[in-house]
């Protein structure tokens with residue numbers, strides 16, 4: 001059968017693109033290499049417990065009844081989903097903790113403005129202007145050429161480099177594919193997503209979002225094939241002619257959208273399978289990846305004194321967001337307590353800890369070393385958290401850890417790069433006229449960003 005559109009990947013962007021196209025009566029097929037939907041934001045069961053791979057928080061929260069043009073409202077409108085289906089629980093409050101200073105923010109940016117004014121009184125006026133200026137800007141990405149700088153932008157309003165580091169820490173952890181700095185457009189998008197709109201968690205975790213998307217897509221007649229990877233994209237130099245699956249079957253389509261990543265998709269066009277973790281001519285050295293531990297605790301963290309929803313911390317004088325030389329970087333990280341969202345009633349307490357990690361160090365470890373080093377990292381990361389808050393370690397009953405190589409194995413993203421390549425293709429365009437990129441390498445990042453990206457690219461390429 002020939003399809004109007006084939007989409008590579010059943011992550012957030014692929015599913016959203018699929019729904020959008022199916023709404024316009026296109027015959028759509030989504031191909032997913034793995035057995036689970038969700039890609040970078042999937043879920044799994046281990047020892048009878050359900051774990052989310054990548055969910056700390058959904059960014060871009062807008063409260064019920066809010067009908068503005070914010071990304072979440074746009075997604076709900078374009079995918080014709082009701083807000084009730086996502087069952088969102090907003091955060092209580094989050095913190096940015098640096099040595100001797102703490103900033104606090106909620107889903108009301110006024111709280112962040114007040115917190116900055118208290119911790120950095122001399123910068124209060126400048127920071128107010130940052131917020132005003134960010135909110136006056138369009139919600140669009142720029143800096144595909146990598147020339148604009150969020151740090152330079154912040155320095156035009158603020159003098160205190162520590163405050164600049166503290167502002168950048170959460171927005172980088174939640175949406176920067178580039179080390180040390182980020183393009184201004186991406187900064188504006190992330191600043192609004194994190195500080196102005198804020199965080200929420202769907203009841204039931206990431207499953208809730210995925211199930212809503214898959215159900216909607218199927219209800220519109222969209223086809224979804226799991227455990228069905230794309231091995232090669234055949235083309236005549238101008239257009240895709242057919243898609244070859246892992247089992248050798250060929251599928252044809254007028255349009256192909258790929259959420260596999262730009263370099264990964266080009267490797268499929270060149271006939272280079274990327275299952276070895278490398279693609280000829282593509283370096284993964286500038287790609288950022290993380291280690292994450294998920295600890296199940298026998299009592300909710302708030303019961304023993306860990307009250308914030310999310311904490312972005314840094315233990316050094318300055319904040320370094322970059323691929324570490326060693327296997328991991330303990331100097332900064334993210335701590336998330338899913339039970340500390342308003343009204344969250346989880347079956348068990350959970351503490352998630354995330355640190356920056358070096359993919360190549362993990363890729364080259366022997367299986368025995370890999371197992372030892374994962375536990376070593378998780379123990380050290382927990383120790384640092386225990387120095388900031390009441391110790392959660394005596395309450396841990398189960399722990400799972402995933403590394404850059406886990407991320408690569410389950411998503412195919414080179415270098416286990418959570419935010420993909422630092423080079424984004426905002427137009428989605430590729431050298432082939434009927435092949436476009438959606439998701440991570442298009443440029444909108446995170447769960448909401450990926451959904452928005454799927455919609456934008458489906459609208460741009462799929463409506464002829």
Ligand SMILES: Cc1cc2nc3c(=O)[nH]c(=O)nc-3n(C[C@H](O)[C@H](O)[C@H](O)COP(=O)(O)OP(=O)(O)OC[C@H]3O[C@@H](n4cnc5c(N)ncnc54)[C@H](O)[C@@H]3O)c2cc1C
Pocket residue numbers: 008009010011012013014031032033034037038039040041053054055056057058059228229230231259260268290292407410411412413418438439440441445446447448450
């Ligand atoms: C540990 C972690 C924590 C995170 N925390 C958050 C968070 O708290 N909040 C937030 O907003 N975001 C978070 N993210 C980021 C978020 O998950 C991603 O930005 C988003 O899910 C990306 O979606 P995507 O559709 O662009 O890509 P992906 O999810 O990677 O989807 C691509 C899909 O394509 C499939 N695929 C690849 N190659 C092929 C092939 N050849 N054939 C068939 N299928 C293929 C992959 O298996 C995958 O399912 C986190 C990510 C991780 C890893």
